Amino acid sequence: MKRQSYEGVVVTAPVSVPYVRYSQETAHWWIARALKQLLDVAGLSPRELDGFSVSSFTLFPDTPVGLTQHLGLSPRWLDSIPMGGASGVVALRRAARAVQAGDVDVVACVAGDANRIDSFRQLLSSFSRFAMDASYPYGSGGPNASFALIADAYMAEYGATREDFGRIAVAQRANALHYPNAIMKSPLTLEQYLSARPISEPFGLFDCVMPCAGAEGFLVMREDEAQRRGLAYARIASTIERHNAFPEDPVQLRGGWVMDVDELYEMAECGPDAIDVLETYDDYPVISMMQFEDLGFCAKGEGPQFVRDRDLTIDGDFPHNTSGGQLSAGQAGAAGGYLGLVEAIRQVTGQAAGTQVAEAKTAMVSGFGMINYDRGLCSSAAIITGAGR
Amino acid sequence: MTDKLLPPKKKNPQLRQRVPTLPPAMRSRAALGLTAAAARGEFSLQHCEDCGAVQYPPRDACSSCLSVKLSWRETGRQGKLIAETRIHASPDPYYRERLPWRSGLVRLDAGPTVLCHLHGDVGRGDTLRMDLKLDKAGQGAMIALPVERTPDMADDPQLRSLTADPKHRRILITDIRSPMTRPLIDGLLAAGAAHVFVGQSESWRRGSDHEAIAALDKVSVVQLDVTDASSVQRLAAEIGGKTDILINTARFVRPGGVLGADTVFAREEFETNALGLMRLAQAFGPGMASRTADGVNSAVALVNLLSVHALSADPHYGAFSASQSAALSISQTLRSEFRSSGLRVINVFTGPTDDEWHQPLPPPKVPPKALAKSVLTALGEGLEDVFCGDVAKDLQERWRKDAKVLERELTGGGA
Known part of the structure; x- marks a missing residue:
């Protein structure tokens, strides 16, 4: 059956709570701050909000149910998206359908996480059952080691070099210098990238994100509702989501996007050329390179040549991760799965300030999440347009 | 080839003796099947009784046909190393003291991909022999070993941490x-x-x-x-x-x-x-x-x-x-x-x-x-x-x- 369009539903009110490397504050605190911003922008009181979608790794022992009482909400539609880096797009597509069906009027989508001293180690050691049984005990390198293995196999298969990955990281740092909330404030050269201390070979320090605390959020509502409230909004052209794609692949050299990318473009009635800004999930540059390929910006295995030929900065011919991505803005847990989407909404609604790409009308956001054992299981992507501006 | 392990120097009694720490010890009940096999020196994985698919990591239902009839059986040890890394940073106290630590992905001839410790003589592309051993936490752990035994291979630090070798003891x-x-x-x-x-x-x-x-x-x-x-x-x-x-x-x-x-x-x-x-x-x-x-x-x-x-x-x-x-x-x-x-x-x-x-x-x-x-x-x-x-x-x-x-x-x- 042909999928229905998201006509009449929009995404609006991109908010970010500036990240902190370590903080004593809880996930509840970070989520509350993002939610407050969202409601202030929309002119809603907490009791009036009827839809709430939450992504967080550090709410334990609470769930979003507990959050409703903690934060004084009485929603008639509540969702919990435990999909790490894929959470933003997945929250968006579920909220959009609920709004479209009339089950809810306004959904506040929020991702936020705490980062206390040593909490990252505790998160890693019990991240998933397969990780606990079959990956964490093998050197306890966490996701750095797991993705290093993927990078090692990718380099061997397609001839990518550390310089190729470095080009992505260096461009993102240049972008981050224009994004005031970025954790990283100083420029990065390719030489610095290449000579950084090794973390898990082939990865060095600048292949890895910095875990921190923070929150991101946006609102999903009907277009008339956004207009009534005077909010700049973006339309949702298409979305995809996939889990545990290609389980027979011995090592992950492609993500789930490959299964659904044709439908993504078909539904949006455009091709890769129409994308003005791309926000990929960059837990590591190699994963962004994989997304360039799997989302159709170049053929499989041509990612290395693609980054040699293109300029990935805000003013370049292929603006990518314009707020610096997680590599330079920081990774605030599940908020890392929102960072690109929040930035994309800003871009197509002309609210990106220092990182604004000129004439950005159409943006693609892709998400990737949850290294359960040896590979990331969740992939997602969305195309949004700023026609409502 | 593994470097020969040298006899220890005489210990300085004024230095603090290193306190024992353990690698991560928590496991699911299913994964204890690996521990039991390692304790006996077997290389066993779960096999689906209905469709025969070999499973890894250990689980409660077959990932090919959803049967819950999984039994532990001796499995072929042969595999190929398809990716490797050398870990230089870890938040875990046990591994922090032993960095760098090598691990890799092995595609077993029996089917599954196994993330494992690597013996120093094994590199990407090599065919190898997989072994299940008890780690310091007493849990079953996978290590990829060279197919051919070499004279000092037991001296490899990662392998030695999984054995009770009498050398120099x-x-x-x-x-x-x-x-x-x-x-x-x-x-x-x-x-x-x-x-x-x-x-x-x-x-x-x-x-x-x-x-x-x-x-x-x-x-x-x-x-x-x-x-x-x-x-x-x-x-x-x-x-x-x-x-x-x-x-x-x-x-x-x-x-x-x-x-x-x-x-x-x-x-x-x-x-x-x-x-x-x-x-x-x-x-x-x-x-x-x-x-x-x-x-x-x-x-x-x-x-x-x-x-x-x-x-x-x-x-x-x-x-x-x-x-x-x-x-x-x-x-x-x-x-x-x-x-x-x-x-x-x-x-x-x-x-x-x-x-x-x-x-x-x-x-x-x-x-x-x-x-x-x-x-x-x-x-x-x-x-x-x-x-x-x-x-x-x-x-x-x-x-x-x-x-x-x-x-x-x-x-x-x-x-």
Whole structure:
């Protein structure tokens, strides 16, 4: 059956709570701050909000149910998206359908996480059952080691070099210098990238994100509702989501996007050329390179040549991760799965300030999440347009 | 090729001794199947009984057909290394002290991809042999080994952390009069042991090979009576700080059932075989447990010799079987008590041994040399339960299949 369009539903009110490397504050605190911003922008009181979608790794022992009482909400539609880096797009597509069906009027989508001293180690050691049984005990390198293995196999298969990955990281740092909330404030050269201390070979320090605390959020509502409230909004052209794609692949050299990318473009009635800004999930540059390929910006295995030929900065011919991505803005847990989407909404609604790409009308956001054992299981992507501006 | 492991330098007593830490120890119930296989030296994975698909990581339902009938079966060890990394940063206290640490992805010929430790001689693209071993936390861990054995391959630091290799270690064997003591000493010295202490309980009643043993290089005979707490404590005070492996060969055995037997002999069997182990563990255990991270010659294992009738009684050796069951039970508690230190408790089970006390029994009987070899294998491979000889292996298989049927067979009633 042909999928229905998201006509009449929009995404609006991109908010970010500036990240902190370590903080004593809880996930509840970070989520509350993002939610407050969202409601202030929309002119809603907490009791009036009827839809709430939450992504967080550090709410334990609470769930979003507990959050409703903690934060004084009485929603008639509540969702919990435990999909790490894929959470933003997945929250968006579920909220959009609920709004479209009339089950809810306004959904506040929020991702936020705490980062206390040593909490990252505790998160890693019990991240998933397969990780606990079959990956964490093998050197306890966490996701750095797991993705290093993927990078090692990718380099061997397609001839990518550390310089190729470095080009992505260096461009993102240049972008981050224009994004005031970025954790990283100083420029990065390719030489610095290449000579950084090794973390898990082939990865060095600048292949890895910095875990921190923070929150991101946006609102999903009907277009008339956004207009009534005077909010700049973006339309949702298409979305995809996939889990545990290609389980027979011995090592992950492609993500789930490959299964659904044709439908993504078909539904949006455009091709890769129409994308003005791309926000990929960059837990590591190699994963962004994989997304360039799997989302159709170049053929499989041509990612290395693609980054040699293109300029990935805000003013370049292929603006990518314009707020610096997680590599330079920081990774605030599940908020890392929102960072690109929040930035994309800003871009197509002309609210990106220092990182604004000129004439950005159409943006693609892709998400990737949850290294359960040896590979990331969740992939997602969305195309949004700023026609409502 | 692996670099030869050099003997440790003399320790500076003013430096702080490294405190034992463990690699991550938490596992799901399903994953304990790996631990059980590793303890026995098997390479077993879950196989789906309905569709035959081999599963990894361990799970509760088949990822091909959703059947919940998964059984652990010996699986081909062959595979190919498809990715490797060298980890330089870890938040885990155990690995932080041992960086860099290599790990890799192996595509097993049997199907699944396994994330594993890497032996230093294995690199991307290599075909290799996968092994399951117990790590310091006592949990099953996968390591990729070269297909061909190389001379010093056991010296590889990642492999050595998964074994109880005697090389450069100091060993106490508790009873010089056990017939297996001499071949055991020879084997340990050949494996590179630094020194072997051998206990003698009654200096007025020496065995025929006493002089030969006492004259060996790197061997000292020491006074030790495992039935006497103060004797055990005296020796522990003297050499406990340099005992890296303790092998308890002391045993007292008399034939006879329960109804007609003298309880004096039964008491002696319990004093030596069960309480002797307890005394040794109490005197030597805490010191050894504090030294499990102490460099090349760190403390690593306590080895028990047990009759396989610890599992199910031989009515012709009734009280002796009971003492062996008691010793087995004590060893299980010791495993729990040494868990936090990583000190391994190894049980080597044997059938009837070829000695005076089993003289009327028919073969096969276990010669002392074979028993010594099993102990060396257990140490070198890092096993936890070893069954030596055909009788012990057979009995263990029958016990795992159905303990009640075995009991009935042993107590009369089998055809």
